[in-house]
Amino acid sequence: MEKDFGSELKEIRAILNVSQKEISDDFNLISKSSLQRIEKSEQIPAFDVAMKLINRLDVRADEMEYRLNNFSIxxxxxxxxxxxxxxxxxxxxxxxxxxxxxxxxxxxxxxxxxxxxxxxxxxxxxxxxxxxxxxxxxxxxxxxxxxxxxxxxxxxxxxxxxxxxxxxxxxxxxxxxxxxxxxxxxxxxLGTVNKLYVVTLMNSVLYMKKTDRFLEAEYELELAITHAKKQKEHVRHLDALSLKAELLWLKGEKDNAVELAKKTFARLYCLEEFDILKDNQEDWEKLTGMDSKEMIKPLTEFM
Structure with missing residues (x-):
């Protein structure tokens, strides 16, 4: 059951030992009577006032939302x-x-x-x-x-x-x-917008690949690899490295491509990301004619 803003505000204020006078900036932000009505759930504050009140408590809006939803998403x-x-x-x-x-x-x-x-x-x-x-x-x-x-x-x-x-x-x-x-x-x-940057780059690269412009996507692919690693997006990072292996093959750097593909496939296998692994292996085999299962056979036999 969701809580109401006023009672939760009062509870947090009590936890932090903040008086009504302090939270209201000597009642310049809101009158004493209005604050009391809010805390009794008899009045709903305007959005800007509500934000200023929780800011006075150094509470983030998303934390307040989490508490109002009974400590759950x-x-x-x-x-x-x-x-x-x-x-x-x-x-x-x-x-x-x-x-x-x-x-x-x-x-x-x-x-x-x-x-x-x-x-x-x-x-x-x-x-x-x-x-x-x-x-x-x-x-x-x-x-x-x-x-x-x-x-x-x-x-x-x-x-x-x-x-x-x-x-x-x-x-x-x-x-x-x-x-x-x-x-x-x-x-x-803002929030996880930085992760959307990686998604956007990856999907742009995928578009370029599917429209026979894969080599033009090298810069965006490198950006995706860098940012996915930085943000600890491990699966997307490995997915991007699989694409890089294909790109290296197309550029004629076949030894480097094979080495990178082996490492990437092995890591996806260990993470049990089998759907993604299968998809990447199929793309690799279509491009190179190699048996991708042989590339990680020692690992699969050991496991």
């Missing part, structure tokens, strides 16, 4: 976090599991946002099966048609765009990418 927010943590469009097991959870949620509660995430997950499954953008794009087109009309994208909008950008092409792709990167730069230090 709402089911909806948890689903959004799970979506963000999928890691790769090749994570078929994770996608199917999350789809079931989201559909179950939508049976009891309406949410346009979760419905949009469901469309994206469905499109990822179609893309993985067909290795073609055409049908996958049609599934998420309604998401783009809504977001393209907005002058500015909020965090959750950026999360949607970052995960569909590579399904579009031509002018639409370039428009989405430029606006998304501008939005990410503007909000880079």
């Amino acid at each position: 709402s089911e909806k927010e948890q689903l959004i976090m799970d979506f963000r943590d999928i890691g790769s469009s090749a994570n078929i097991t994770g996608i199917n599991h999350l789809l079931k959870k989201m559909n179950a949620f939508l049976e009891k509660e309406d949410s346009d946002y979760i419905s949009s995430l469901v469309l994206i997950l469905r499109s990822l499954l179609v893309f993985q099966e067909e290795q073609n953008f055409t049908n996958a794009r049609e599934i998420v087109k309604p998401v783009w048609e809504i977001l393209e009309k907005r002058d500015e994208w909020l965090y959750k909008d950026m999360l949607l765009i970052a995960n569909i950008i590579y399904m579009f092409d031509g002018t639409t792709f370039e428009t989405m990418k430029k606006k998304l990167l501008d939005s990410i730069q503007k909000n880079y230090h």
Whole structure:
């Protein structure tokens, strides 16, 4: 059961031993009577006043939200976090599991946002099966048609765009990418926006790869590798290194490519990221004609 703002404010104030006079800046921020009514849950403060009150307590807005939700993350927010943590469009097991959870949620509660995430997950499954953008794009087109009309994208909008950008092409792709990167730069230090930068780079590289412009994506791929490592996004880092191995092969650096592919496949195997490993191995075999299973055979036999 969710708590109310006033009673929680009073509780935190008591924990910190802060008086009503102190939190209200000698009652310049809000009158004594108004503060008392708020703490008795008889009055709801204006948003700007509420933010100033919790700032006086040095409490972050997200911590206050967490406390108001009875020290837990709402089911909806948890689903959004799970979506963000999928890691790769090749994570078929994770996608199917999350789809079931989201559909179950939508049976009891309406949410346009979760419905949009469901469309994206469905499109990822179609893309993985067909290795073609055409049908996958049609599934998420309604998401783009809504977001393209907005002058500015909020965090959750950026999360949607970052995960569909590579399904579009031509002018639409370039428009989405430029606006998304501008939005990410503007909000880079907000929450997990920095992680969306890696997702955007990876999906841009994937688009370039699927449209026969892979070699042009080298700079963005190196950025993705650097930032994924910096942010400890281990699976995305390995996914990016797998792409780098393919790129090295195309550049004629075959010995380096094979060595990097071996290391990357082995690490994905040890992390039990089998869907992503399988997808990367299939791409490697298609490119090189090598048996990728032989590359990690000593490890699989040992395990």
